[in-house]
Amino acid sequence: MRSIVKKEDRFYSHAETVSEEHWLAIISNDISYDGQFFYAVKTTGIFCRPSCKSRPPRIENVTIFQTADHALTENFRPCKRCKPTGQRLPDHEWVAVVTEYIDRNYMDNLTLESLAEICHGSPYHLHRTFKRIQEITPVEYIHMIRIKKAKEYLVETDKSISDVGHLIGMHNTSYFITFFKRMTGSTPLNYRHNPKDHRSE
Numbered sequence: 001m002r003s004i005v006k007k008e009d010r011f012y013s014h015a016e017t018v019s020e021e022h023w024l025a026i027i028s029n030d031i032s033y034d035g036q037f038f039y040a041v042k043t044t045g046i047f048c049r050p051s052c053k054s055r056p057p058r059i060e061n062v063t064i065f066q067t068a069d070h071a072l073t074e075n076f077r078p079c080k081r082c083k084p085t086g087q088r089l090p091d092h093e094w095v096a097v098v099t100e101y102i103d104r105n106y107m108d109n110l111t112l113e114s115l116a117e118i119c120h121g122s123p124y125h126l127h128r129t130f131k132r133i134q135e136i137t138p139v140e141y142i143h144m145i146r147i148k149k150a151k152e153y154l155v156e157t158d159k160s161i162s163d164v165g166h167l168i169g170m171h172n173t174s175y176f177i178t179f180f181k182r183m184t185g186s187t188p189l190n191y192r193h194n195p196k197d198h199r200s201e
């Protein structure tokens, strides 16, 4: 199989680069390849069978493993939809996948729908399961992380208010200011000048 993607950023033991044959099997959900290899997606930490009906990942994020055990050894978690280990992914592990994804990608345009698609579940199920385990909804968690990061940027850097908004994925500055004030009771500028007054929030 000719390799069409080269991975240089991280070395996984037992991993292979994606060949054209692998990639065709993945994008056509070809069930005849199930059991022959598994594909893992670096950005989500999830691995799947070739036949998985989940949205195809970006090819540069895919790593191939010959066995599910190899993927597990590299800390990938089995997809909730195609169950590559034959077992159901426990809810708390799935929620951990989603939480880690938000922690790394809070600056992206995340919605309940996009998050569900990326993490291989339905929006309804994601909302309910996440809330049961984390005690807040996925959207509330995204807001919480964005506010936390915005506070760090405000206090630890001298970036402009609009730059801070961009960095947390809120590209409309007046909306960012309104959102920040609603969440913390203070404007970003006031927070920057008096972070101690707001520490308990």
Ligand SMILES: [Zn+2]
Binding pocket: 047, 048, 049, 052, 053, 054, 079, 080, 081, 082, 083, 120
């Ligand atoms: Zn899958």
